[in-house]
Amino acid sequence: MQKRFNWPLWTGCVLVTLLLLLGITGPYLAPYDLDFQEKLSSTVVNGKTVITYPPLPPSAEHLLGTDKWGYDLLTLLLHGAPYTVFVTLAIAFIRVFIGTIMGLYIGIQEKTQTWWLSVENAWSYMPIFIPVYFLLAGVTINSELPTSSLVALFIGVVAILGTPSVTASIRQKTEQIKETQYVLAATSLGAGREQIIFRHILPQLKEQIVIILVTEIIAIMTLMGLLGMFDLFVGGTYMTTDPVIYKSITNEWAGLLGSYRSFVYGNAIWIFLSPLVAFVVAVGSFTLLAKGLRDQFEQSYNRTPFI
Amino acid sequence: MAYVKQIIGIFLLVIVICGGPLMLTTVKEEVVFAPEEVVTRAIYLVQQIAGGSLGTYYLGDYERSIAEDIVPFAISTFELLFSSVVIAVLAGLLFGMFLQRFWIVRKFQRLLDLVSTIPDFILIFLSILAAVGFYKVTSIRIITLSPTSDAANKWFPIVLLSIGPTIFLLKVISLKYVQIGGEDYIKTALAKGMGIWHVLTHHVYKNIKPFLLADLKKTIAITVANLFVVEYLLNVVGLTRFIFSKSSMYQFNAAVMGLMGIILLSILVYLLIRAILYLFERILVYK
Numbered sequence: 400m401q402k403r404f405n406w407p408l409w410t411g412c413v414l415v416t417l418l419l420l421l422g423i424t425g426p427y428l429a430p431y432d433l434d435f436q437e438k439l440s441s442t443v444v445n446g447k448t449v450i451t452y453p454p455l456p457p458s459a460e461h462l463l464g465t466d467k468w469g470y471d472l473l474t475l476l477l478h479g480a481p482y483t484v485f486v487t488l489a490i491a492f493i494r495v496f497i498g499t500i501m502g503l504y505i506g507i508q509e510k511t512q513t514w515w516l517s518v519e520n521a522w523s524y525m526p527i528f529i530p531v532y533f534l535l536a537g538v539t540i541n542s543e544l545p546t547s548s549l550v551a552l553f554i555g556v557v558a559i560l561g562t563p564s565v566t567a568s569i570r571q572k573t574e575q576i577k578e579t580q581y582v583l584a585a586t587s588l589g590a591g592r593e594q595i596i597f598r599h600i601l602p603q604l605k606e607q608i609v610i611i612l613v614t615e616i617i618a619i620m621t622l623m624g625l626l627g628m629f630d631l632f633v634g635g636t637y638m639t640t641d642p643v644i645y646k647s648i649t650n651e652w653a654g655l656l657g658s659y660r661s662f663v664y665g666n667a668i669w670i671f672l673s674p675l676v677a678f679v680v681a682v683g684s685f686t687l688l689a690k691g692l693r694d695q696f697e698q699s700y701n702r703t704p705f706i
Numbered sequence: 707m708a709y710v711k712q713i714i715g716i717f718l719l720v721i722v723i724c725g726g727p728l729m730l731t732t733v734k735e736e737v738v739f740a741p742e743e744v745v746t747r748a749i750y751l752v753q754q755i756a757g758g759s760l761g762t763y764y765l766g767d768y769e770r771s772i773a774e775d776i777v778p779f780a781i782s783t784f785e786l787l788f789s790s791v792v793i794a795v796l797a798g799l800l801f802g803m804f805l806q807r808f809w810i811v812r813k814f815q816r817l818l819d820l821v822s823t824i825p826d827f828i829l830i831f832l833s834i835l836a837a838v839g840f841y842k843v844t845s846i847r848i849i850t851l852s853p854t855s856d857a858a859n860k861w862f863p864i865v866l867l868s869i870g871p872t873i874f875l876l877k878v879i880s881l882k883y884v885q886i887g888g889e890d891y892i893k894t895a896l897a898k899g900m901g902i903w904h905v906l907t908h909h910v911y912k913n914i915k916p917f918l919l920a921d922l923k924k925t926i927a928i929t930v931a932n933l934f935v936v937e938y939l940l941n942v943v944g945l946t947r948f949i950f951s952k953s954s955m956y957q958f959n960a961a962v963m964g965l966m967g968i969i970l971l972s973i974l975v976y977l978l979i980r981a982i983l984y985l986f987e988r989i990l991v992y993k
Contacts, residue, residue, distance in 0.1 A: 533726030
């Protein structure tokens with residue numbers, strides 16, 4: 400049978416590469432400075448004075464328009480891109496690294512580790528954004544900490560709280576592979592625990608780990624978006640008290656989406672749509688990649704149902 | 707006794723989680739970890755409960771009794787949660803299993819796969835946009851953002867809330883359907899000339915059921931996560947109002963009660979769905 404061209408995989412790869420490039424070069428590509436603000440201005444059109452004031456709709460000067468305070472949206476998005484891309488990647492890598500090692504060592508044990516099973520069980524029913532929100536709410540809003548340590552704190556908390564789910568899937572796979580004949584053969588030849596883990600089990604898990612990494616990236620982006628809905632932004636929230644306005648310090652995409660969410664009801668809809676489209680494209684490209692990878696790996700096991 | 711222990715365990719966990727903003731704070735440029743604050747607050751809370759009241763909380767500028775508000779709030783949250791999970795389970799079983807063999811349903815699933823690329827909470831947002839646009843064009847109102855609105859508009863939040871769990875459950879069930887459909891015992895059953903409905907209920911459903919039950923808790927967890935967004939964005943007055951208040955500061959007592967209520971409600975919803983599935987089996991599978 401001729402293999403079908405894997406569209407999701409290739410589109411996903413291209414989009415993710417573009418996203419990574421944007422993450423690196425974003426701030427340098429930005430058309431305006433980060434603190435550039437469009438002010439009230441008046442121009443004379445046909446002898447009449449026309450006053451223009453922000454929010455300005457998308458135009459040649461401002462490709463995505465400006466927000467209510469006159470900041471250029473494209474500039475904000477480009478400056479936020481590194482945070483969106485690399486914070487997510489960092490969390491995902493930490494989760495997968497710790498989760499894989501824990502999963503392998505817990506899975507290889509002779510006895511099932513009941514304490515861990517209960518942790519896993521309890522944790523899988525808790526929507527992860529609740530503990531993350533409560534842990535960070537006291538720290539992130541109007542914090543005097545520098546942005547870098549807030550970002551580091553965010554990475555640490557989200558990575559650790561999300562590890563159990565990764566550990567769970569690696570543990571289950573390890574327990575399956577542990578029972579196979581070749582592991583038994585290796586054991587009877589005198590292989591030690593590390594030998595079995597790294598020579599015999601880990602190579603079998605490679606594909607699985609790649610898929611888990613990509614799905615974790617999607618989950619983390621979604622989590623950041625959800626937190627943004629409740630005014631908790633990566634790298635700090637700046638809150639003014641009268642009127643109460645929350646602003647993202649890093650201009651990270653999920654944060655922009657969260658802080659501009661009230662514009663969904665107004666006429667200046669582009670303020671909401673620009674970060675929305677950026678965020679959806681970012682999540683979508685990783686979703687495509689995950690789907691493509693899954694299709695690629697599962698091709699050989701595919702069965703057609705009889706009914 | 708074991709259940710009492712579990713409830714106490716959940717209560718302690720809720721206190722630890724809700725204590726987060728009190729435990730971790732910043733003073734100047736340092737992160738301060740102060741668990742003792744949570745302990746004193748928790749003791750105060752337990753004293754209040756022992757005294758027969760649940761304490762008070764601020765809704766805007768008004769101080770209100772939690773005990774008075776928790777019942778109506780819980781009822782509206784329960785309605786949302788229960789109906790959404792029922793819709794998800796029904797749609798999952800119907801389209802994922804019983805109707806999966808029709809090509810149009812499979813096409814519909816492909817479409818849903820595409821939709822599921824977008825995170826749930828964004829779908830909720832887009833639905834609000836669509837509803838507002840729909841009103842502008844046809845002047846038919848399907849959305850109200852006023853919390854004191856008539857009950858006729860309850861179905862919109864229910865539908866929005868059911869999007870996430872339905873997509874998840876449908877994916878799980880149809881994946882299992884494809885796997886189980888390829889098993890030899892299905893082939894045997896078909897070769898013996900058994901009717902398609904019989905094979906579906908007696909062979910496929912029974913083998914899907916363990917996976918369905920295993921993922922039911924996860925489904926409810928997804929629904930609860932979306933519940934926060936739906937109640938927040940659509941101004942539904944429910945238990946999440948105790949936790950995320952738009953106009954007042956974070957309140958420990960109310961947050962503990964709200965979160966505890968949501969957890970207990972999700973356990974209730976889980977048990978009710980189990981009961982419904984049991985009835986379904988008794989009535990339709992075994993006759």
